Amino acid sequence: MEELELRKKNEEFIQRIKQQDPTFFDELKKGQTPEFFVLSCSDSRVSPSVITQMPLGHMFVHRNIANQVVTEDESFSASLYYALKHLKVKKIVIKGHTDCGGVKAAWLENDEQELQGWISRVRASLPDKSMTIEPVSLDELTKLNVLKQVERLMEHPIYKEYGTDIEVLGCLFHVESGELERVFPLEN
Ligand SMILES: [Zn+2]
Numbered sequence: 001m002e003e004l005e006l007r008k009k010n011e012e013f014i015q016r017i018k019q020q021d022p023t024f025f026d027e028l029k030k031g032q033t034p035e036f037f038v039l040s041c042s043d044s045r046v047s048p049s050v051i052t053q054m055p056l057g058h059m060f061v062h063r064n065i066a067n068q069v070v071t072e073d074e075s076f077s078a079s080l081y082y083a084l085k086h087l088k089v090k091k092i093v094i095k096g097h098t099d100c101g102g103v104k105a106a107w108l109e110n111d112e113q114e115l116q117g118w119i120s121r122v123r124a125s126l127p128d129k130s131m132t133i134e135p136v137s138l139d140e141l142t143k144l145n146v147l148k149q150v151e152r153l154m155e156h157p158i159y160k161e162y163g164t165d166i167e168v169l170g171c172l173f174h175v176e177s178g179e180l181e182r183v184f185p186l187e188n
Pocket of ligand 1: 103
């Protein structure tokens with residue numbers, strides 16, 4: 001997609017929104033009060049607001065490869081802090097997806113130098129390969145990865161200080177069907 005095409009798409013977007021609600025952007029400029037803080041993978045197929053049809057202003061989103069909660073990651077910590085302390089979001093959603101390249105790279109031991117720092121983080125989220133007796137599918141691993149990030153979030157000092165009364169959801173987006181599956185907490 002060329003730059004001109006992006007501009008054209010943007011123009012169409014503005015027109016469509018204004019047709020539905022002429023005051024939309026006047027309201028938008030007053031500020032944001034998003035209900036959700038979302039941690040998502042950077043994968044181009046899994047944009048949180050697109051798959052849930054959320055209009056602008058409803059989701060405060062942090063994205064990285066394989067949707068990792070890393071306590072030492074200042075960018076994630078700042079997003080989490082801002083979402084909880086200032087935006088006062090109502091829900092935290094950790095959203096992984098099937099066919100995740102980050103999970104795949106970690107499990108299949110990708111050795112590209114430039115990726116190692118982050119991939120080692122992802123690998124630490126997965127079961128120890130040398131200890132797993134039963135074969136684990138990549139889709140199963142993407143689910144385990146989400147559950148691990150939920151666990152890490154709940155141990156995150158900023159969550160502990162500002163977020164313990166906030167609902168946390170773990171979800172898995174199925175790229176093969178478009179379905180958003182809840183994996184935490186499980187429905188009973
Ligand atoms: Zn991914």
